[in-house]
Amino acid sequence: MNAITLNNGVRMPQLGLGVWRMTDDEAEKAVTTAIESGYRSIDTATLYGNEEGVGRALRASGVPREELFVTTKLWNDQQGHDEALRAFDESMRRLGLETLDLYLIHWPAPRRGKYVETWKALEKLYADGRVRAIGVSNFGVDTLERLLAEATVTPAVNQVELHPLFAQRELRGFHAERGIVTEAWSPLGQGKGLLDLPVLAEIGAKYGKTPAQVVLRWHIQLGNVVIPKSVTPSRIRENIDVFDFALSPEDMATINGLDEGRRLGPDPAVVG
């Protein structure tokens, strides 16, 4: 499993399981299958309502805690300094963990005007050693610049919508300049649509890989962290089987050419 070194030296697996839209029981099963298949990183959030199921699977796995990398996120209505500290405690209780690997602000929610004070709370959790790395999600260049102007700790990652149809070239360039790792949500473009493009099947045929594996490999070669979601055991295994081949520069360029600059998910400027 490849790992990426974050800006504070912490190593994060480059591929993990996303557990959005899973119940506690579904998440418990999916995380169990994922860990058996070699995954060591799990991406959940307070909003997903499955931190307890994730925690159960992690404990039952028997894998030493230091080999696992767990991310969760605070929800928009938990923004604010003291609210964020409380939200963290509640997530940790549900997960059954003492230390978290990565804690993210889920959305900037700019109309609430609280993401800077929320960030200060994350900086405190980090300084207190309760979380190994802190970051953000769904921030753009504008909200990141505002945050960086007031931050003591630079976010380790920004988790954003990113897939071949919405490749976020400008934001990736900004992250690279500032030492922020780009983490891709909906890395498969949520499955339908993107994965049906014939060109991905054509490229995959050359390597004996599926369209999903081609797309995940494209992310890996760009240097993104990816967190594909699946509850289906065969797909969970398929999605991590992407470290034994490399796309040629021509195939990377073909996939880069699919960018339509169109989001599947909501615009962060209006969420929250």
Ligand code: NAD
């Ligand atoms: P995704 O791009 O990972 O697509 C998942 C869907 O693709 C599955 O439900 C399934 O239908 C299909 N799929 C998965 N593996 C496949 C395979 N091998 N072959 C064919 N189809 C396959 O979409 P996602 O769930 O939106 O995103 C992944 C994760 O990102 C989430 O679970 C969550 O952890 C995170 N996320 C974060 C935010 C955020 O605001 N920070 C928003 C959305 C998602």
